[in-house]
Structure formats: structure tokens, C-alpha cells
Amino acid sequence: MGENKERYVLEMRDIVKLFPGVRALDGMNLQVSPGSVHVIAGENGAGKSTLMKIINGDYSAEEGQVVYNGKILGKRTIQETIQMGISMIHQELNPIRQMTVAENIYIGREPQSLKGFVNYKKMYADTQMLLDKLEMSFKAEEKLEMLSIAAFQQIEIAKAISRNASVIIMDEPTSAISDTEIEVLFKQITLLKKQGVAIIYITHKMDEIFRIADDITIIRDGKWISSGPIGEYDQDKVISLMVGRTITNIFPKIDVPIGDVVLEVKNLKQYGRFRDISFQVRKGEILGFSGLVGAGRSEVMRAVFGLAPYHDGEIYMNGKKVEIHSSQEAIANGIAMASEDRRAEGIIPGRSTRENITLANIRSFAGKGLINGKKEKKEVQRMIELLRIKVSSQEQLIKNLSGGNQQKVILAKWLLGKLDVLILDEPTRGIDVGSKSEIHSLMCELAKQGLAIIMISSEMPELLGMSDRIVVMREGTIRGELKRDEASQETIMKLAT
């Protein structure tokens, strides 16, 4: 397909993007032909979103050029980029639910009869014409709160077309829609191609790549790896190009005696999110949970920890069936969890480090109703030293600690009490290298002491280095389980995609 076109509609030439301390993009290249679908494939953290932000004007590159219809683009705002004909459909949509389809599409640029007065007749007529042209099933007058997420996406596409977009960037468009809706989207894309629109499609779902792509560009760690028509690739080649790097030296899991099964989950199900989830964790074991964003790993663990419901299935602790419908019940059964989002669920920002550490176990310091301040300070001190938490004093507000230290505080919070199973959701995300390895060695130490650990992680080296076994999830089910010696980047990705 690419050879027939004389000119590319959009190009990136040797783009370098720097942030303090890191080369986010290092020599990025891209060539998009009009009327084609160009997939950009890469793992989490490969640089896909940075790349998109350079295209849509959010960031400007330190080196290299972005070329649109043969013209080099300078510094511009997102608005200007849209007006030029490059539109982006984000992964996180922002529909205005109380407004109609037409109002959403024309928000900010409503057709006016008199200056300041909206010409509703024209707006609705134009919108309906557009919807018909794009063969979209809903009507211009419908309110968004009545429509589905897939419809919001369609509306974003319509918005882009109404702005005469010649390039539409779609960021993980199928992460939140059903299979039938995916078919509708693909039909839409084919229609757009016929009209000469170029689509830059970001995904890491293998089957979609091979269905929809005309061309593909693979990136890894901010670097351009490979580009070409999709016919020159197969799944294995794409995966190995996406992940192919040597594992950097991180603290590997030491061999510890693995004991009895502590937690067993059987056929756990949550409507619309996951089903048939069965696994076991043993004393001294670190069980890795792998999968793409949206696979359902966090949802499963939140259900096991009582923060979310489950509609079918059973949970057993030390062989006994338990009912877990709240975090209090989970904790009473010896299960603790450090959530993925520290800000939202990990810390009480306005309180001291000390109060955050004792948050889950404050009752153990309150003998006859009143908190024993001395006992509390002593225990907190012990934790600070044990985990090497860098604070100027126990009273320092936790919001002023670094990410790594905040994570240590969260771990300290759970370690203060009696635990059988510790669930860690992305334990070292966004944490500096030093704290990362300290947390890893702490996990090994805890496993040695007999704790069972479940670790959800999207970082390959961490997963491969720390897990005794790895469970791989995809779209709400478990696709497979790999033992430490069977696991590799390729075998995991194969199951995850």
C-alpha cells in the first residue's frame, strides 16, 4: 500500500524528546500514508503517548521534525493542530453527558445565526448529515448519557471528521468496548480509509494489529525499532521486536522453602469484568500477575481484598472457606493489599508519616480506648528503621515524601499487623531505582519469613526476576500460568495478547 503513494501525509524524522534525566524519545521515525491504517506497537512505557503528544502539539521535540503534507510543523497548540486536520481520540474520553450528540460535536464552535446565538437548526441538520455519511446508528438529538462508551468513541470520530481531519490518532480504542462494538469501529475505519483519512492506531493487541493494519511501526524504550507494511511481519516477529532487550540487573528472588497453600481462589467471577479465576498462593511464594492494561488483574485482587464484589466463586484461606465482602473482612482473614494508585487509595496526604503507618492497626495501640502515644512512636520508629524510610521525623507529612518512601510507608502500614497474604498492585511503579531494589529485597525477606505475596506488575524485568510463578490474564480470564523457568518475555506476551 505504501509504495503507491507519492507523499506521506504525516512524517516524524529523527525526533528526540528529553525530560529531566531521561530520553523519552530517541530518534523516532514515522511515515504515514493517506487512506491507510498505521499501527504503532510497543509495550507500556515504550514512548507511545509521548510520540502522540508530539504529533498533536502538546509537547515539542528537542530535535527532529514533524512534517505534515510536506510542511515542517513548528511549535503549535493543540487547537491549531486540530484545525490543521490532525485529530486525536484519547483513551480517556471526556463526553459531556448531559448534552446531545450534536452539542458535543460542535462544542466550542457552534454555528451561529446572530453573533452569540446558536443556530440549532443548522447544527442538528449538519450533525445528522455527518452521522448518516459515517453510517452511525444514533441520532443527533440523543443525549450522551443514554449512549454507551463505544458510542462516545464514534462521536469523537464524527467530531474529527467534522473538523476535516486527514489524520486521526486512535489511542487504544478497543480497551473499553465489546466485541460487536469493535466490529462497528473497524467498519468505520474502513469507511474513513476510503475517504482518504489516515489513521494512526495505537494498540498492543496482536489480533487487532493483524486485522486492521496496513503498515506498522514498532517502538521500544523510546527508540524506533522497525517499520513497514504489515505483510512483512508475523506475530512472533512483532512480539520479539516489541520486547527484545536484555533484562537489566534487578534483585532476583532468592530461593526460599515454599510451604502450604495459604490462599486459594476458585472460579471467581464478577459480571462484566472477570470470570473463571482460579489460582493458589503458597507460603514463601511470590506469585506474579501479568497481563495488559485492562486484562482485569486489579479487578480480581480488589475483589479478593473486599473492595469490589464478586458474584460467583469461592475464596479459601488456609483451607477454610471465607466470605469477603469488605476490606475489614479481608484484613480479619489475614489479607492485605497495597493499591495501584497510591494517591487515591494508599495514603492520607494531610496526615503525618506516623499516622499513616499506624492507620490500619491503630486499635492495637489503644488498650483502654485511648491511644498509647509512646508505644505508637516506638513501633513506628521500628518500621522506619526496618524499611529504611527517609523522613526528617515521624511527624513529617506523608505528602512531602518521595514516591518510593510513600510506598515504603504503605508497606509498613500492613507489616505492622498480622498478615498471611500481601497483595501488591504495581509496587514499584513510578519509583526511583534505589527504592525499587530496596522494595524488592524487602519482598524477598518477607517471603523468606513465610509471607505469601501476590504481585501485579506490568514491568517484565520485575515480573521475571521476582516471581516464582506467573499467572497471565487477558480480557478477564486467566490464559495461562508459567513457572519461573518457563517464563520469558515472549511466552508471557504470547499469552497476554
Next chain:
Amino acid sequence: MNNPIKASRAKKVSLGDIYSKYGVMMILAVIFIVASFLSKNFLTQANLTNVLRQIVVITIIGFGGTFILISAQINIAYDALIAAIGCLSCITMVKTDNVFLAVVAGVVIGAFIGLVYGFLVTFFNIPAFIVGLAINTIARGAILMITGGRNVSKLGNFSIIGQGYIGPVPIPVIIMFVLLVICWIILNKTCFGRHVFAVGGNPGAAEASGINVKSVIRRVYVLDGVLTAVAAIIFMSRLASGQPSAGDGYAFDAITAAVVGGASISGGSGNVIGTIIGAAIVGVINNLMNLMNVNSYWQQIVKGIIILLAVIIDVQTKKATSKAKKD
């Protein structure tokens, strides 16, 4: 083993830090000094005792309001609840001629209303603001109906609570300080107090740490109801009559006291000592304006300006604190 505690590092203290610890006290001190210059009658024992007595009802409601604000909730029904709980307590007095029973009745009713409020917020997920509006209206209508719109009189010994003295100190003032100590202990020395701060500071993290957020919120409303009841009893007792149309403006004053004292509208912070100082600030300013024969309408305008300033300062010092500490 390295010692990670840097004990002797000079701490960078920002303006926000200083204000949050000492700000309200400094403001009260300044206003005190100004008042004593502007009116020679200000610094007399009689006048100061009067000021203290005037702020009792608002302060006690304010204690409840402090708990409510810390837990990121809101109660705007105090106006009608003063009248409703107060009059019901008076009616109990008239019917049983027993002060103790009347007080118990008031407290139980207050606790019950708090329970209902908390239940509506946590179980039906109705925004607290709306629940407050509804309860305020219903309570007002109900008590006017029950009393037939007439004051409840002939309260006998009931008035001792509001009008009595122990030595030179009015009983209501003693009650206020006792409650100050009790509330301070609850907030700072009990697990419940910790949980209240956690729930208001970050309910998601509180729940993820094993705290039953809804249960904490319900208990906060019950506590608030009990404190409102005590305030209501003192209020009616001082007037020696149960007035079903009373209470106007008390919700605003109580919340002002709490916010001036350091409680944040967005939840997560507040303290009872600040609340009493906040009430004192407003009380002294009102007292000063009375001594200087300022038009009472001016007093209303000044009160409104005070709460605006208090909230602005609250927001700005929070911004200053976080800016100064970003390493």
C-alpha cells in the same frame, strides 16, 4: 545500620506552617488588644464573662461541626435542630418535672436525628447538603406544629442549666470547657478520632486500609447530634422558655467558628481548640460592636466578611504549605 532520621536538619518553616499552628490565637490576641483600646468597658470581668457566655451555644455546636467538617461532611440543619431538640427537651421537663429526664430526652433525640442524618447520607447516598436542607425544613415544621407555634414555658428548675453559676463561673461555660476537653480527647487520642481524619482526608485510602468509612460517618453524625442537643438545652434553659422559632443563623455561626479555627471545607483537617478560638473571635467582635453601639446590621455584614476571610486564608495557607515543602 544507617539512621535515616535526620534529627538536626534545620526545618524550613513556611508562613503556612506558622499560621496553621498559631494563626487564630494571634488573631484573637490582636483583636483583644484592639478591643481593649476601643472600649473601656471591654476588659471588665462582667463583660468578659458575658462574652464567654454568649459564645457557649455556638461553640458547642461548633464542636460537632468540627467533627463533621473533618470527615468531609456538612450539617446545615443546626438552626431548626436547636429549636426542635430544645423544645422537645423543654416539653419533657414540663411533663415530668424532672431536669435529668429532660436532658436525657434531649440527648437521645439529638443522637437519633444524627443517626437518621448519617443513615440518609451513607445508605441512600444523598448528598449531605440536601439531607441538611430537608432535615432543617422538616424539623422546623414539626416543632412548630408540636408546640402550636407557642413558647414552652414554666420550665422550673430546667433554667438552672443555662442561668446557674458555680462560684463566679456560669454553668454553661463550665459545660463548654468540659466538652472542649472531651472532644479534644476523642479527636486526638482515640482510634475513632484517627479514623475521622482518615475518612475526611482520603476516604478511598481509609477504606483500603480497613476502615469502615460509612460507619465512621454515621458515628460522626450521632456525636454531632448529641452535641447539638446539649447546645439546644443550654439555649432554651438560658431563656427559660422553649422557643420553636429560635435558632436562626446558628448553623452559619457555628460553621464559621470551625472554619476560622482551622477546619477545612474540603475535609481532612480541623481542631476543637481552633473552633473555640474562632467562636471567641467572632464573639469578641460582636461584643465590641455592641459596646460601641454599632448598628446590628453592620454586625451581620462583618460576620459574613469574617468567614470569607477565614476561607481565603485557609486556601492560601494550604497552597503556601505545599509550595514551601516541595523539594
